[in-house]
Amino acid sequence: MSFEIRRAEANDATAACEVLRRSIAECCVLDHKNDPAILDAWLGNKTPDTVASWFVSPTNYSLVATENGAVVGVALLTAAGKLALCYLLPEVRQRGAGKALLACIEQQACSWGVKALQLHSTASGEEFFARQGYLRAGNVRSPYGVDTVFFWKQLDGTVCDASKPKRFCGCN
Numbered sequence: 001m002s003f004e005i006r007r008a009e010a011n012d013a014t015a016a017c018e019v020l021r022r023s024i025a026e027c028c029v030l031d032h033k034n035d036p037a038i039l040d041a042w043l044g045n046k047t048p049d050t051v052a053s054w055f056v057s058p059t060n061y062s063l064v065a066t067e068n069g070a071v072v073g074v075a076l077l078t079a080a081g082k083l084a085l086c087y088l089l090p091e092v093r094q095r096g097a098g099k100a101l102l103a104c105i106e107q108q109a110c111s112w113g114v115k116a117l118q119l120h121s122t123a124s125g126e127e128f129f130a131r132q133g134y135l136r137a138g139n140v141r142s143p144y145g146v147d148t149v150f151f152w153k154q155l156d157g158t159v160c161d162a163s164k165p166k167r168f169c170g171c172n
Contacts, residue, residue: 003097005104008062008074013052015071016064020046023087030123031146041144060084061108065097075101081114086125102132110155117155120148 008016021043024032032038054076055062065073065088072092076085083105088098109117120140121129126149130136134151142148 002067003072003092003095003100004066005063005100006066008055008064008076010052010056012064012071012074013055014048016055016074017046017048017051019071019074019089020051020085020087022089026090027088027093028122028124028146035145038145042142042146044144054085061105061112063101063104065092065101067092067097073097073101075105077105077108077117079112081109081112081117083117083119086119098128099132106153106155115155116152118150118152121151122146122148 024042024046025039032042054060059079061077062085063075064071065075073088074085075083075087078084083102086098086101086105106117117134119129119134120142121134126136129149129151132153134153137150137152140148140150
């Protein structure tokens with residue numbers, strides 16, 4: 001693996017925004033069904049200025065995955081224990097970057113004392129989160145008109161043991 005996982009900075013926002021926009025448009029077709037109204041609503045807040053504001057918010061923990069210096073993935077954890085973002089460029093899917101981002105997010109949640117993580121997954125991401133030990137807990141309609149799957153995961157001692165860093169995770 002040639003991925004580096006690091007804290008996101010405001011100057012990563014333009015590249016991270018591109019990751020979000022491409023991932024949603026190209027990888028989440030099952031969800032938006034190429035409906036322009038849904039895509040416009042979903043992508044409406046995915047601007048460099050908005051993403052930069054998420055990255056600098058003291059209540060968020062944001063990460064980027066880079067490969068050869070280029071941002072290829074982005075993840076964001078809120079202080080409430082919600083995984084709000086976990087997206088990759090289409091060409092790096094299934095190569096370990098998503099798993100590495102998620103491992104670092106889980107470690108951060110543990111350091112905050114979060115006992116369980118929660119997220120709303122797209123249909124496109126559903127199997128990924130299930131493979132990572134997240135449990136399905138029903139469906140929720142998103143504000144932009146997409147049905148999502150509510151997932152949660154209890155963070156146990158294995159996940160939270162900082163003496164055993166997760167593979168690929170250089171986020172400490």
